[in-house]
Amino acid sequence: MLQTIHITHAQKLLTWYDRHHRELPWRVSPAAAKAGERADPYHIWLSEVMLQQTTVQAVKPYFAKFLTLWPKVTDLAAAPVEDVMAAWAGLGYYARARNLKKCAEAVAAEHGGVFPDTEEGLRALPGIGDYTSAAISAIAFNRQSAVMDGNVERVISRLYAIDAPLPGSKPAMKARVAELTPTERPGDFAQAMMDLGATICTPKRPACSLCPFCDDCLAFAEHDPERFPVKAAKKEKPVRLGAVFVAVTPEGEVLLRRRVDSGLLGGMTEVPTTAWTSRIDGGTTTDHAPFPAAWEAFGTVTHVFTHFELRLSVFRAKTARISTADGWWEPVTNLEAQALPTVMKKAITQAIPRAFEKSPN
DNA sequence: TACCCGTGGCG
DNA sequence: TCGCCAAGGGT
Numbered sequence: 001m002l003q004t005i006h007i008t009h010a011q012k013l014l015t016w017y018d019r020h021h022r023e024l025p026w027r028v029s030p031a032a033a034k035a036g037e038r039a040d041p042y043h044i045w046l047s048e049v050m051l052q053q054t055t056v057q058a059v060k061p062y063f064a065k066f067l068t069l070w071p072k073v074t075d076l077a078a079a080p081v082e083d084v085m086a087a088w089a090g091l092g093y094y095a096r097a098r099n100l101k102k103c104a105e106a107v108a109a110e111h112g113g114v115f116p117d118t119e120e121g122l123r124a125l126p127g128i129g130d131y132t133s134a135a136i137s138a139i140a141f142n143r144q145s146a147v148m149d150g151n152v153e154r155v156i157s158r159l160y161a162i163d164a165p166l167p168g169s170k171p172a173m174k175a176r177v178a179e180l181t182p183t184e185r186p187g188d189f190a191q192a193m194m195d196l197g198a199t200i201c202t203p204k205r206p207a208c209s210l211c212p213f214c215d216d217c218l219a220f221a222e223h224d225p226e227r228f229p230v231k232a233a234k235k236e237k238p239v240r241l242g243a244v245f246v247a248v249t250p251e252g253e254v255l256l257r258r259r260v261d262s263g264l265l266g267g268m269t270e271v272p273t274t275a276w277t278s279r280i281d282g283g284t285t286t287d288h289a290p291f292p293a294a295w296e297a298f299g300t301v302t303h304v305f306t307h308f309e310l311r312l313s314v315f316r317a318k319t320a321r322i323s324t325a326d327g328w329w330e331p332v333t334n335l336e337a338q339a340l341p342t343v344m345k346k347a348i349t350q351a352i353p354r355a356f357e358k359s360p361n
Numbered sequence: 362t363a364c365c366c367g368t369g370g371c372g
Numbered sequence: 373t374c375g376c377c378a379a380g381g382g383t
Binding site for chain 1: 363365367368369371
């Protein structure tokens with residue numbers, strides 16, 4: 001009598017992963033993982049924090065730079081926070097960098113420089129939430145943790161055709177992930193779910209014919225996988241206005257300031273700027289310049305943040321090297337080394353077009 | 362819970 | 373061109 005052999009979702013996915021996994025700088029290949037090799041928890045933690053709401057391609061050069069500058073977590077713990085912010089500049093969500101530094105310090109001081117190897121221990125550290133603690137637990141320590149990120153949400157919502165909108169449906173979806181997560185190779189399973197979401201079960205035009213779940217997927221059976229995941233409606237972005245002031249000395253120095261540690265672009269470097277308000281006339285004139293000077297209009301720059309669009313009027317003035325209470329003068333040739341977020345680089349480039357071009361030396 | 366928090370690539 | 377979205381966390 002013929003016996004039906006039940007192949008689990010996890011087995012199907014892991015077989016797919018063995019053949020189609022992505023090669024990533026922080027990853028141990030499935031072959032090596034089967035041989036018992038584990039990734040460095042420091043590398044996994046660093047990559048996971050960088051990958052929060054950030055694409056793999058954007059992370060790669062930053063990951064390499066951080067490992068060069070700080071090969072071990074204790075090196076990062078000992079580094080000046082200003083150096084960490086400058087190295088993070090351009091990657092966005094700067095609270096991640098502040099928490100990265102705090103987390104490294106906690107691991108060094110409270111854990112002997114060794115990362116906790118449980119989800120609960122990891123979850124207690126700064127910048128490590130539900131997803132990241134589960135991911136490090138599974139990937140670095142091969143524990144059976146239910147890992148759910150945006151990729152997994154998409155895979156699960158399609159596999160079970162979940163109509164309830166995110167984020168409300170998140171707990172139910174995580175329960176499904178927990179059911180699917182195997183006792184064998186849970187770390188590879190977690191990475192495989194994310195690889196599947198990133199390369200096959202994509203937001204638009206998913207490659208369902210190549211998917212190991214095509215026979216099981218309810219969304220595929222309904223012929224409309226793109227309908228999932230269902231998400232709550234998002235609100236529109238308001239416009240905020242402001243002005244920035246690029247002061248340049250005859251010696252080629254620019255006046256910079258450090259933003260407060262909390263809130264938008266917290267702890268990052270800026271050129272003097274007004275408050276950013278929704279007023280039609282809000283701060284677009286020289287009324288709030290850092291000091292009186294022959295301010296000259298240099299057009300505007302627009303920058304879109306997560307929850308508002310910013311339009312900045314750019315002003316430039318040639319000035320003497322005035323002493324200021326809350327700022328410093330930085331040579332234009334050294335701006336690249338500063339912790340300048342992208343919006344500030346845009347504004348400076350508007351006033352000094354060649355500010356961030358590589359010097360001959 | 363809902364809001365705050367960057368950036369760049371892509372269809 | 374522009375809305376979408378990416379390995380989310382903090383409060």
